[in-house]
Amino acid sequence: MNDNGALTKRIVKESARLLQEPVPGISASPDEHNARYFKVVIDGPGESPYEGGKFKVELFLPDEYPMAPPKVRFMTKLYHPNIDKLGRICLDILKEKWSPALQIRTVLLSIQALLSAPNPDDFLDADVAEKWKADEKGAKAIARDWTQKYAHEH
Amino acid sequence: MADDDQFDIDTDSEIDDDDENEESDDDTGFFPIDEPVVYSSQSSTTTSSAAAQIPKQTKGTSEQSGNKYSTSINASNNHPQDNNFEYVVLSQDDIVKYMVECIKEVNEVIKLPSTTVRLLLHHFRWDKEKLMERFYDPNHQDELFRQAHIVNPFKRPHLQTQISSSSHRSTRRQISSSSLSPSSASITTTTTTNPLRPLTEQTCLICCSTKPINDMAGLECGHTFCIICWQQYLTYKIMHEGIGQTIPCPAKCDILVDDRTVLRLIEDSDVRRKYQHLITNSFVECNRNMRWCPGTNCTNAIKAPYCDVAMVTCTTCKTSFCFQCGQNWHEPIKCKWLKKWQKKCHDDSETSNWIAANTKECPKCHATIEKNGGCNHLICKNQSCKYEFCWVCLGAWEPHGSSWYNCNRFNEDDAKKARDEQDRSRSALQRYLHYYKRYHNHHESLRLENKLLEQVQKRMESMQQQMSWIEVQFLQIACDVLRQCRQTLMYTYPFAFYLKRNNHSIIFEQNQADLEHSTEELSGYLERDFSQTNASLTEMKQKVQDKYRYCSTRRKVLLDHVAEGYECDYWEYNEGF
Numbered sequence: 001m002n003d004n005g006a007l008t009k010r011i012v013k014e015s016a017r018l019l020q021e022p023v024p025g026i027s028a029s030p031d032e033h034n035a036r037y038f039k040v041v042i043d044g045p046g047e048s049p050y051e052g053g054k055f056k057v058e059l060f061l062p063d064e065y066p067m068a069p070p071k072v073r074f075m076t077k078l079y080h081p082n083i084d085k086l087g088r089i090c091l092d093i094l095k096e097k098w099s100p101a102l103q104i105r106t107v108l109l110s111i112q113a114l115l116s117a118p119n120p121d122d123f124l125d126a127d128v129a130e131k132w133k134a135d136e137k138g139a140k141a142i143a144r145d146w147t148q149k150y151a152h153e154h
Numbered sequence: 155m156a157d158d159d160q161f162d163i164d165t166d167s168e169i170d171d172d173d174e175n176e177e178s179d180d181d182t183g184f185f186p187i188d189e190p191v192v193y194s195s196q197s198s199t200t201t202s203s204a205a206a207q208i209p210k211q212t213k214g215t216s217e218q219s220g221n222k223y224s225t226s227i228n229a230s231n232n233h234p235q236d237n238n239f240e241y242v243v244l245s246q247d248d249i250v251k252y253m254v255e256c257i258k259e260v261n262e263v264i265k266l267p268s269t270t271v272r273l274l275l276h277h278f279r280w281d282k283e284k285l286m287e288r289f290y291d292p293n294h295q296d297e298l299f300r301q302a303h304i305v306n307p308f309k310r311p312h313l314q315t316q317i318s319s320s321s322h323r324s325t326r327r328q329i330s331s332s333s334l335s336p337s338s339a340s341i342t343t344t345t346t347t348n349p350l351r352p353l354t355e356q357t358c359l360i361c362c363s364t365k366p367i368n369d370m371a372g373l374e375c376g377h378t379f380c381i382i383c384w385q386q387y388l389t390y391k392i393m394h395e396g397i398g399q400t401i402p403c404p405a406k407c408d409i410l411v412d413d414r415t416v417l418r419l420i421e422d423s424d425v426r427r428k429y430q431h432l433i434t435n436s437f438v439e440c441n442r443n444m445r446w447c448p449g450t451n452c453t454n455a456i457k458a459p460y461c462d463v464a465m466v467t468c469t470t471c472k473t474s475f476c477f478q479c480g481q482n483w484h485e486p487i488k489c490k491w492l493k494k495w496q497k498k499c500h501d502d503s504e505t506s507n508w509i510a511a512n513t514k515e516c517p518k519c520h521a522t523i524e525k526n527g528g529c530n531h532l533i534c535k536n537q538s539c540k541y542e543f544c545w546v547c548l549g550a551w552e553p554h555g556s557s558w559y560n561c562n563r564f565n566e567d568d569a570k571k572a573r574d575e576q577d578r579s580r581s582a583l584q585r586y587l588h589y590y591k592r593y594h595n596h597h598e599s600l601r602l603e604n605k606l607l608e609q610v611q612k613r614m615e616s617m618q619q620q621m622s623w624i625e626v627q628f629l630q631i632a633c634d635v636l637r638q639c640r641q642t643l644m645y646t647y648p649f650a651f652y653l654k655r656n657n658h659s660i661i662f663e664q665n666q667a668d669l670e671h672s673t674e675e676l677s678g679y680l681e682r683d684f685s686q687t688n689a690s691l692t693e694m695k696q697k698v699q700d701k702y703r704y705c706s707t708r709r710k711v712l713l714d715h716v717a718e719g720y721e722c723d724y725w726e727y728n729e730g731f
Binding site: 064067099102 | 359360361362363377379383386387390394402404405406
C-alpha cells in the first residue's frame with residue numbers, strides 16, 4: 001500500500017490551503033524541518049476573556065494521520081477549564097470523536113470555539129472548573145488577567 | 155419482491171458459508187475460528203445443572219460409575235437454587251452459529267438484510283422481543299433507525315429498490331457486488347445528481363487523491379472514500395481502538411459500518427480475525443442471557459433462557475460459576491454481598507494486617523500513627539489536630555505526671571474512653587480479619603487441592619493392581635466432594651461476616667463448624683497414604699466413603715438452611731461493614 005504517498009498528498013494539500021486561505025484569526029505554518037509539525041497562533045476570540053491575546057499552539061500529525069487525530073497542545077499559559085497546566089486540551093474531536101473527514105482547519109476552528117465557550121461540566125482542570133462554576137465573573141477576570149500577562153508578548 | 159429474495163439468499167448463504175469454512179479463513183465465511191473446541195456430544199445438548207454435575211469421570215465408563223454413586227452425589231448437589239436452571243455450553247463456533255440463528259430468526263419476520271438486523275439486535279442488546287416491539291411501532295420506526303445509527307431502509311429513494319435488482323448487478327464492480335451495491339447507488343442518488351452518473355473519477359476526502367469510481371466505496375449514508383483509505387480506517391479502528399460492532403462512517407456521520415462491508419473490504423487475516431473476535435465478544439457481553447466461562451484460557455460461553463443466580467458448569471474446563479455475576483460459584487452468599495466482600499478484601503486485607511500489628515490511631519483525629527522511636531509523649535502530626543497523648547494508655551498527655559513513664563493512668567476515665575473508642579475500631583478490624591483469614595485459608599486449600607487431585611489420581615492407578623477401575627472411583631468422588639465443601643465453606647465466611655447475630659445465625663454457625671470439621675477430616679484421609687496404614691484397603695475405602703457422604707449431607711443441610719433463610723427472611727445484614 002502506498003499509504004505514505006497518499007498521506008503526504010493530503011498533508012501537502014491541507015498545508016497549502018492553510019497558507020493560501022488562512023482561517024480568520026488563526027495562523028498555521030508547517031515547520032521547515034518537519035512537515036507534520038505546525039506552529040499555530042490563535043487569536044483570542046472577541047468578547048471572550050481571551051480577547052486581544054495571541055495563543056501559541058503546537059500541532060503534530062502522527063504517522064497514522066488522518067486515521068488518528070492530530071496531537072495539539074497550547075504553548076501559551078491560559079486559564080480555561082478545558083485546558084490544563086501543560087496546555088493539553090479536552091476536546092472530543094481530538095479523542096473519541098475524531099474522524100478522518102476532519103482536518104487541521106476544522107480542529108483549529110473547534111479550539112478557537114472552545115475559547116469562546118468554555119465547558120466547565122466536561123473539565124480537564126478541576127480547580128479552574130470549580131471556580132468557573134462557582135464564580136463565573138471572577139473566573140473570567142482571572143482568565144483576562146492571565147491573557148494580559150502571558151498572551152501579549154510575541 | 156426482489157428485495158425479499160435477495161435477503162433470503164443473504165441469510166442462507168451466510169449460514170452455509172459458516173458451515174463450510176469452519177477451518178479455513180475464506181472470503182465470505184463469517185467467523186472462521188482458529189481452534190475448533192472439541193467437546194463431548196453431551197455438551198452441545200441442553201443439560202440441566204444436575205446432569206452437568208455428574209462428577210468428572212474418564213470418558214467411556216461414566217454410565218456405570220454414575221449409577222453406582224449417583225445417590226450420594228445427587229444429594230450433595232440438589233440444593234434448591236440451581237435445580238431447574240437449564241443452560242447450554244457453547245464453543246466459539248456454537249456462539250457464531252447461535253448469533254447467526256438469532257439474526258435469521260428476526261430476519262424471517264422483519265425481512266431486512268442480515269447485516270442490518272445484526273446492528274439492530276446489537277442496539278437492543280440482542281433482545282429480540284424488544285426489537286420486534288419497537289420495530290412494529292409505526293410512529294417510532296424512524297427514531298429507532300436513527301438511534302441505532304442505521305439508514306432507514308424504508309426511506310431510501312425509490313430508485314433504490316430497482317437498482318439492487320439483478321439487472322444492474324452485473325454492471326457493478328467487484329467490491330460492491332452485493333451489500334455495497336445499494337449503498338453506492340444511494341450515493342449517486344443522494345450526493346450527486348443523476349446527470350452526473352457517468353462520472354468516472356472521484357476525489358477521496360481522506361487521502362485527497364482522485365481515483366476511478368471503481369476504487370471508491372461507501373455506506374448507505376452516501377459518503378464515499380477510496381478503498382485504500384477504507385482499509386486503513388477500518389484496520390485502525392479494529393486494531394488500535396478495538397472497536398468492532400460500532401465503527402462509524404469515517405465522514406463524521408454516525409451511520410455504523412456493517413460486518414459485511416468490513417469483511418469485504420478487509421483482506422488481512424489478522425485484522426479479520428480480530429474483528430470477528432470483537433463481534434462475538436460484543437455478542438456475548440451484550441447478551442443478558444449469555445456469559446463467558448471464566449475458566450483460564452477457556453473460550454466457551456454459557457447460554458441460559460434467563461438470567462438468574464444459578465450454578466453453571468463449563469463442559470470443557472469444568473469451571474463452575476454463578477450465572478448472574480460470572481464469579482466462581484459462591485453459594486451461600488449472594489452476588490451483592492460477595493461483591494462487597496471482594497472489594498473490601500481488595501482494599502483492606504494486606505494493609506489492615508500490617509496496620510493492626512504496627513500502628514495505633516490518634517485518639518482524637520484517628521490518624522494512623524506508626525511509632526518508630528522516641529518517647530511515649532506523642533504529638534499528632536496532623537496539622538489540624540496536634541493532639542498530645544500518651545502512646546501507652548492513649549489518654550490525653552496533660553494529666554500525666556512526672557511519673558508517666560510507668561503510665562499509672564490505666565484506669566483514668568479519659569484514658570479509658572479513648573481506649574474504648576480505639577477498641578471499637580480495633581475490634582471491627584479483628585472481626586474482619588477473623589473472617590478474612592478463614593475465607594483465605596479455604597481459598598488457599600482449594601488451590602492446593604488441585605495438586606491433591608493429581609496425587610490421588612496416581613494413587614488410583616496404583617490401587618488398580620488390587621481393585622478394579624470401578625472400585626477405586628470412590629477416591630475421585632471424595633476429591634470432588636472435598637472441593638465442593640471447601641468452596642462452600644470459603645463463601646460461608648463472607649456470608650457470616652455480613653450477618654447480624656440471631657438464632658438462625660447461630661444455627662448457621664453450628665452447621666458451618668460441623669461441615670468444616672468433617673471436611674478437614676476428609677481432607678486428612680485423602681492426604682494419607684493408604685499403603686502406610688495397617689487397615690486393609692477395603693476398610694479405608696469404607697471410611698472414606700462414609701466421610702464424604704457425611705460431608706455431602708452436611709453441606710446440603712447448611713445450604714438448605716441458608717436457602718430456607720432467604721425464603722423466610724431469617725437473615726439480617728450489617729450494612730455498615
